[in-house]
Amino acid sequence: MTVPSSGRGEASAISGAPAGGPGACPKDMVHGPCGGVGVDGACEVDGVGPCPFVPAPVTTTALRATPVPLRLDARPLIVADIPVPALDLEALRRTAGTMAADGAIDAALTGDHGDERVQLPPVLRAQALAGEGLAPWIGLNCRDRNRVALEGELAGLATVHGLAAVHCVTGDHTATGHRPDAQPVFDLDSTQLTARAASQGLTVSVAEAPLSPPVGARPARLAAKVRAGAAVCIVNHTGDARVVADFVAAARAAGAVDTLFLACVPVVVSVASARALLGFAGMVTPPGLVERVLAAGDPRAVRAAGVAEATGFAEAVLAVPGVAGVDLSGVTIRGEEPLLAAAMVEVAGRIRHG
Numbered sequence: 001m002t003v004p005s006s007g008r009g010e011a012s013a014i015s016g017a018p019a020g021g022p023g024a025c026p027k028d029m030v031h032g033p034c035g036g037v038g039v040d041g042a043c044e045v046d047g048v049g050p051c052p053f054v055p056a057p058v059t060t061t062a063l064r065a066t067p068v069p070l071r072l073d074a075r076p077l078i079v080a081d082i083p084v085p086a087l088d089l090e091a092l093r094r095t096a097g098t099m100a101a102d103g104a105i106d107a108a109l110t111g112d113h114g115d116e117r118v119q120l121p122p123v124l125r126a127q128a129l130a131g132e133g134l135a136p137w138i139g140l141n142c143r144d145r146n147r148v149a150l151e152g153e154l155a156g157l158a159t160v161h162g163l164a165a166v167h168c169v170t171g172d173h174t175a176t177g178h179r180p181d182a183q184p185v186f187d188l189d190s191t192q193l194t195a196r197a198a199s200q201g202l203t204v205s206v207a208e209a210p211l212s213p214p215v216g217a218r219p220a221r222l223a224a225k226v227r228a229g230a231a232v233c234i235v236n237h238t239g240d241a242r243v244v245a246d247f248v249a250a251a252r253a254a255g256a257v258d259t260l261f262l263a264c265v266p267v268v269v270s271v272a273s274a275r276a277l278l279g280f281a282g283m284v285t286p287p288g289l290v291e292r293v294l295a296a297g298d299p300r301a302v303r304a305a306g307v308a309e310a311t312g313f314a315e316a317v318l319a320v321p322g323v324a325g326v327d328l329s330g331v332t333i334r335g336e337e338p339l340l341a342a343a344m345v346e347v348a349g350r351i352r353h354g
């Protein structure tokens with residue numbers, strides 16, 4: 001395997017990377033575009049203008065690392081985004097115990113919190129999940145740490161017993177979040193981080209957004225991440241099983257032959273979470289889902305409708321050839337975390353046991 005030690009300097013050897021100056025990526029990405037591109041091709045950072053990668057996506061890379069296969073062999077594989085307050089370690093442990101109790105959920109994905117930029121360290125979260133008998137699937141972004149800190153986190157995660165995977169993402173820019181006062185780092189991007197993680201013997205998952213421009217380049221972009229060491233692709237919300245099917249087929253044809261695909265499934269449990277879902281960046285839900293949930297009536301009926309919708313969509317995407325599992329996700333409303341966790345357990349149980 002070859003994992004270049006240089007970072008931004010890799011752009012000189014890869015055609016299509018912005019060269020800096022006007023129009024360059026504010027995340028200093030070498031392998032782009034990210035999943036934050038607007039439907040009009042605009043950068044996620046206000047005022048920057050069009051994404052420089054949309055007309056010239058980077059789908060080739062000199063990075064090479066052998067993907068480490070996922071050791072979780074359950075099929076369908078059910079991963080859930082664990083809903084807890086960002087800095088509450090005890091809540092993380094309690095919720096992990098709840099999710100692990102009946103065995104329907106195979107792993108818990110914990111990455112960027114929707115409302116908080118300051119989070120518990122990835123290794124600490126991994127240890128807490130593993131301690132409750134739930135396989136940790138740990139998100140690691142390039143926004144908050146330089147390559148030295150990221151490599152240290154990878155080394156620490158490699159020591160955690162039962163670790164499922166590391167989810168490597170470039171990360172949202174700080175200008176789009178709740179701490180615009182924080183300086184963004186972006187010393188690496190997700191593809192570079194993927195190669196470093198795989199080279200340390202870690203199973204790597206990456207995200208791809210089939211509906212983000214340039215749509216036609218997304219399968220080849222995933223194939224480049226696979227060459228860099230990604231073993232799993234979490235397909236961002238599309239709202240349509242046919243879109244997932246088309247993307248998986250195109251990604252296979254582009255070179256992601258042995259990649260494990262998980263499709264995102266939205267879980268809503270309240271009127272507030274349903275409405276928040278509509279404002280979540282990059283979220284595309286099945287047509288009419290939010291409206292049907294909102295029309296359900298009282299809180300119990302709303303929750304029941306949300307569980308039924310999630311189960312139905314999960315069954316639809318699991319019928320897609322090449323899709324091995326799902327990632328249950330939802331917008332966490334403060335105070336509703338236990339409600340969402342319980343709903344995810346119920347959805348998982350229905351998928352697993354019928």
